[in-house]
Amino acid sequence: MSEENKDIWIAGITRGHNGGVCLLKNGEVIFATEEERYSRQKYDGGPLAAMLKIKEYTNKLDHLVVAHTQSLKDTAGMIDFTGDDMYTGMARKLGLIERKNVDLRNHPQVMDLSHMHHRLHAACAFYRSGFEDAVAVIVDGAGTFIPMQINENEHAYGFEVESLFDCSYPAKFRTIFKSIGLKNGGVRTQIETVETMGEEYESVIHDRAGIVKVYEAVTEYCGFPAIEAGKTMGLFPYGEPNENIPPLFEKGGRVRLSNRNVILPTYPNSALVNFQQYDELKDGLASDLTKLQNRRDLAYAVQTQTQEQVVEYIRQAVAMSGKKNVVISGGYGLNCVANYHYLDALKDEDINIYVEPISNDAGTAIGAALIAHYHLTEDTTNRGVDHNLYLGIPYTYTNDEIETLAEQYGATITDATNQDVVDLITSKNIVSIFQGGSEAGPRALGNRSILYDPTDPDGKDFVNTVKRREYFRPFAGSILEEDVHEWFDLRGMESSPTMMYAVNCQPGIEEKIPAIIHVDGTCRIQTVNKEQNENYYNLIKTFKEKTGCPIIFNTSFNLGGEPLVETLEDAFWTLQESDIEYCYLPEYGKMLSIKNT
Numbered sequence: 001m002s003e004e005n006k007d008i009w010i011a012g013i014t015r016g017h018n019g020g021v022c023l024l025k026n027g028e029v030i031f032a033t034e035e036e037r038y039s040r041q042k043y044d045g046g047p048l049a050a051m052l053k054i055k056e057y058t059n060k061l062d063h064l065v066v067a068h069t070q071s072l073k074d075t076a077g078m079i080d081f082t083g084d085d086m087y088t089g090m091a092r093k094l095g096l097i098e099r100k101n102v103d104l105r106n107h108p109q110v111m112d113l114s115h116m117h118h119r120l121h122a123a124c125a126f127y128r129s130g131f132e133d134a135v136a137v138i139v140d141g142a143g144t145f146i147p148m149q150i151n152e153n154e155h156a157y158g159f160e161v162e163s164l165f166d167c168s169y170p171a172k173f174r175t176i177f178k179s180i181g182l183k184n185g186g187v188r189t190q191i192e193t194v195e196t197m198g199e200e201y202e203s204v205i206h207d208r209a210g211i212v213k214v215y216e217a218v219t220e221y222c223g224f225p226a227i228e229a230g231k232t233m234g235l236f237p238y239g240e241p242n243e244n245i246p247p248l249f250e251k252g253g254r255v256r257l258s259n260r261n262v263i264l265p266t267y268p269n270s271a272l273v274n275f276q277q278y279d280e281l282k283d284g285l286a287s288d289l290t291k292l293q294n295r296r297d298l299a300y301a302v303q304t305q306t307q308e309q310v311v312e313y314i315r316q317a318v319a320m321s322g323k324k325n326v327v328i329s330g331g332y333g334l335n336c337v338a339n340y341h342y343l344d345a346l347k348d349e350d351i352n353i354y355v356e357p358i359s360n361d362a363g364t365a366i367g368a369a370l371i372a373h374y375h376l377t378e379d380t381t382n383r384g385v386d387h388n389l390y391l392g393i394p395y396t397y398t399n400d401e402i403e404t405l406a407e408q409y410g411a412t413i414t415d416a417t418n419q420d421v422v423d424l425i426t427s428k429n430i431v432s433i434f435q436g437g438s439e440a441g442p443r444a445l446g447n448r449s450i451l452y453d454p455t456d457p458d459g460k461d462f463v464n465t466v467k468r469r470e471y472f473r474p475f476a477g478s479i480l481e482e483d484v485h486e487w488f489d490l491r492g493m494e495s496s497p498t499m500m501y502a503v504n505c506q507p508g509i510e511e512k513i514p515a516i517i518h519v520d521g522t523c524r525i526q527t528v529n530k531e532q533n534e535n536y537y538n539l540i541k542t543f544k545e546k547t548g549c550p551i552i553f554n555t556s557f558n559l560g561g562e563p564l565v566e567t568l569e570d571a572f573w574t575l576q577e578s579d580i581e582y583c584y585l586p587e588y589g590k591m592l593s594i595k596n597t
Contacts, residue, residue, distance in 0.1 A: 012369030020362035037566035117143035124367035125327035125356035130385030140330030161210030217271035226270035237520035239300025307338035333359030392438030416591035444556035446536030459515025468560035
């Protein structure tokens with residue numbers, strides 16, 4: 001192959017929680033996956049196992065692009081004797097980059113973009129949005145470490161909290177605003193122009209908790225790890241307005257900042273709820289804080305107040321950039337309640353919104369790889385909106401391999417059709433499904449899903465018990481795209497293929513599918529058409545033919561606290577360790593069954 005026609009291979013990796021790898025070939029995503037899927041450790045960092053998967057596609061990389069929040073050289077650890085960091089060393093040892101006659105501590109094929117955490121969130125969202133240009137709103141916990149000089153004699157350590165970027169091709173991501181939370185040092189809450197890392201932009205520098213840190217503080221107050229803020233989102237509809245809860249935010253410059261009388265930041269970690277007078281722990285209830293009304297009311301307050309803060313950031317982004325196309329990413333982008341709220345709050349403002357479904361830190365691996373490709377090649381190709389999240393490595397198994405695993409786990413294998421699956425589901429059986437590549441991001445979309453009958457009034461409690469999840473957590477629904485508007489109010493959207501919105505059901509629908517309607521009358525839905533996932537579409541269509549309902553109950557194929565199933569062996573293990581009896585393999589026309597007694 002001539003040098004002109006040589007394929008360009010770029011791998012992006014993100015090192016921290018939700019560590020992951022994205023492999024590009026000539027700008028196209030070959031796979032994107034998270035470390036936890038292979039290590040089986042939830043939120044696992046250091047994507048060394050995931051890096052091994054690169055070798056299944058190429059033996060050489062043109063560039064390895066590293067994402068995090070702090071410098072690769074300062075925080076990644078060193079390989080004994082050679083002194084290169086562990087990721088350069090891993091790529092070197094695998095033969096993916098040059099091994100000889102290079103400076104291992106400053107390898108020419110390794111790009112460290114750890115100083116661009118929020119920009120990489122923006123790149124992932126922008127390049128996948130289909131917009132020709134846009135403004136990015138990044139609402140995150142604590143991004144890139146930023147050394148700050150408060151005055152001539154005083155220095156501080158800051159972290160990106162919220163950021164706005166003006167985005168355009170090929171790789172232009174100009175910072176126009178940044179909220180920076182301080183770990184230590186003086187306090188300045190006025191808007192001012194600052195210069196960091198060669199950029200000038202408007203900023204508010206403060207010792208307050210940002211939007212995500214406020215949410216994390218309440219999450220911990222409700223009894224969960226800070227990183228599991230999605231549980232607080234599920235709890236919020238059980239709460240109500242409570243005049244005893246002080247406002248969580250107060251005015252500060254052009255943006256609202258957290259109220260230190262309520263929330264204390266602890267950058268770069270989470271934050272703490274800072275008022276004891278409202279603590280109503282009682283004997284017998286302390287083991288489950290979510291049963292306390294004050295926790296529920298605080299969950300309600302943090303959901304409703306934080307989503308309003310983001311609405312103001314969206315308006316600010318449009319005003320500062322002059323652009324009506326808005327992309328949203330960072331950890332708060334996974335808040336499907338807030339995402340639906342924006343559609344109503346901004347409906348009269350002619351703003352086009354794209355919310356990135358891989359908004360967690362795994363998305364920065366995709367952003368790192370893409371921004372490197374567009375920067376190095378000066379490619380200006382807009383590949384259009386990308387709703388494909390089946391980016392995991394697709395596994396193929398021989399019949400002998402399936403039978404060997406079945407024997408190992410004590411499973412039976414039978415031939416099966418979509419009709420067999422529907423018959424099981426409508427007889428109140430849980431059936432998991434395993435096919436193709438796993439979904440990137442936290443949403444299961446029919447390749448690694450657990451399926452059930454949405455019409456069962458006891459379905460939510462039943463499946464939550466089987467999955468070992470909290471009683472209040474809601475479930476999603478997958479619906480035929482052509483039927484969605486009869487069942488749900490999409491607030492102007494044509495479809496919702498990536499399950500990023502918790503939407504209102506239409507009048508009279510709630511009683512038809514009680515297992516997947518939350519206490520506030522919403523459902524996180526996935527629209528499905530034949531082009532996106534033919535096997536899953538046909539299964540839902542078969543369910544509709546039998547029941548008249550074009551929706552199937554969908555939740556992720558895992559147990560509470562476990563990562564999403566990745567391999568067929570993971571699927572067998574999950575069946576063995578739970579009361580889930582069935583796993584359907586539509587590509588093989590097979591049903592696996594393990595009956596635990």
